Amino acid sequence: xxxxxxxxxxxxxxxxxxxxxxxxxxxxxxxxxxxxxxxxxxxxxxxxxxxxxxxxxxxxxxxxxxxxxxxxxxxxxxxxxxxxxxxxxxxxxxxxxxxxxxxxxxxxxxxxxxxxxxxxxxxxxxxxxxxxxxxxxxxxxxxxxxxxxxxxxxxxxxxxxxxxxxxxxxxxxxxxxxxxxxxxxxxxxxxxxxxxxxxxxxxxxxxxxxxxxxxxxxxxxxxxxxxxxxxxxxxxxxxxxxxxxxxxxxxxxxxxxxxxxxxxxxxxxxxxxxxxxxxxxxxxxxxxxxxxxxxxxxxxxxxxxxxxxxxxxxxxxxxxxxxxxxxxxxxxxxxxxxxxxxxxxxxxxxxxxxxxxxxxxxxxxxxxxxxx
Numbered sequence: 001x002x003x004x005x006x007x008x009x010x011x012x013x014x015x016x017x018x019x020x021x022x023x024x025x026x027x028x029x030x031x032x033x034x035x036x037x038x039x040x041x042x043x044x045x046x047x048x049x050x051x052x053x054x055x056x057x058x059x060x061x062x063x064x065x066x067x068x069x070x071x072x073x074x075x076x077x078x079x080x081x082x083x084x085x086x087x088x089x090x091x092x093x094x095x096x097x098x099x100x101x102x103x104x105x106x107x108x109x110x111x112x113x114x115x116x117x118x119x120x121x122x123x124x125x126x127x128x129x130x131x132x133x134x135x136x137x138x139x140x141x142x143x144x145x146x147x148x149x150x151x152x153x154x155x156x157x158x159x160x161x162x163x164x165x166x167x168x169x170x171x172x173x174x175x176x177x178x179x180x181x182x183x184x185x186x187x188x189x190x191x192x193x194x195x196x197x198x199x200x201x202x203x204x205x206x207x208x209x210x211x212x213x214x215x216x217x218x219x220x221x222x223x224x225x226x227x228x229x230x231x232x233x234x235x236x237x238x239x240x241x242x243x244x245x246x247x248x249x250x251x252x253x254x255x256x257x258x259x260x261x262x263x264x265x266x267x268x269x270x271x272x273x274x275x276x277x278x279x280x281x282x283x284x285x286x287x288x289x290x291x292x293x294x295x296x297x298x299x300x301x302x303x304x305x306x307x308x309x310x311x312x313x314x315x316x317x318x319x320x321x322x323x324x325x326x327x328x329x330x331x332x333x334x335x336x337x338x339x340x341x342x343x344x345x346x347x348x349x350x351x352x353x354x355x356x357x358x359x360x361x362x363x364x365x366x367x368x369x370x371x372x
């Protein structure tokens with residue numbers, strides 16, 4: 001009690017102040033606001049000679065406006081809570097993507113029709129995203145090229161999530177060029193994965209949320225040809241429950257040149273590579289500081305020369321704790337993306353001759369590997 005004997009009065013005033021604060025917070029809730037406005041109309045009706053029809057119309061209009069505002073608010077929250085691959089840069093050359101379901105120009109990034117995540121490990125959209133469409137461009141790359149991915153929220157702001165891994169796969173566009181390839185039958189091999197930073201708690205995805213980009217390198221001895229580069233963010237903020245993981249896959253069409261002779265030792269399919277119950281997809285410990293994380297899917301592919309002598313490179317396994325820190329570029333939140341230079345796929349035969357693209361050769365190599 002205070003020395004002046006006003007302790008009780010002081011506590012009563014503090015309680016009343018907290019109560020008033022809670023009431024001021026609650027007033028923003030739509031049901032409370034609707035009830036308050038309805039009461040006001042009742043008072044007005046009894047104070048003024050307001051006709052019944054006008055009174056009823058006023059209540060109907062008021063509730064309609066409130067419902068509309070609530071719907072608009074929920075849409076804004078949804079747009080801000082999801083996102084898409086905004087652009088990709090290969091060896092410093094940036095290619096812009098299109099806003100989902102709103103194509104405005106040619107791009108090597110396959111257009112999706114919704115910013116919502118893909119849900120469920122058996123979802124057919126797990127290959128390239130929500131109803132992904134074949135893109136118009138196939139852009140040049142080389143073995144060892146640096147590929148940089150820039151993500152955005154649905155309203156164009158920063159990526160909204162910070163919990164979960166980022167993984168990159170590739171698949172050869174066998175038998176054709178990537179601007180004609182159906183990804184539903186693609187055979188994918190993992191080339192990169194990143195999870196938590198060295199502190200064991202902060203995810204690399206946090207850098208994307210802060211406005212940064214993520215960079216990785218293509219395999220240094222990969223066979224030349226057309227490939228899809230499937231870069232994926234798995235948001236795990238709801239993964240404490242089975243089926244809660246949110247998948248954000250994207251596919252970029254590239255034409256790898258060079259004289260590499262490496263083929264992946266194993267491939268997987270999407271859907272099929274993940275299950276909803278496997279570690280890394282269902283993770284009840286995701287919010288436990290310092291908890292280990294197991295990457296989902298296959299290990300990073302080892303590459304064997306097309307001669308099939310069994311020499312492998314970078315045989316990283318997926319069972320290791322997810323601690324990695326590849327290169328990043330953190331940009332200011334409002335920074336504009338680099339300018340885009342239009343690249344068209346041009347004559348398929350000309351590009352194939354220049355790149356040394358041999359889809360049948362790739363199939364022969366994969367058959368040899370499967371028979372080994």
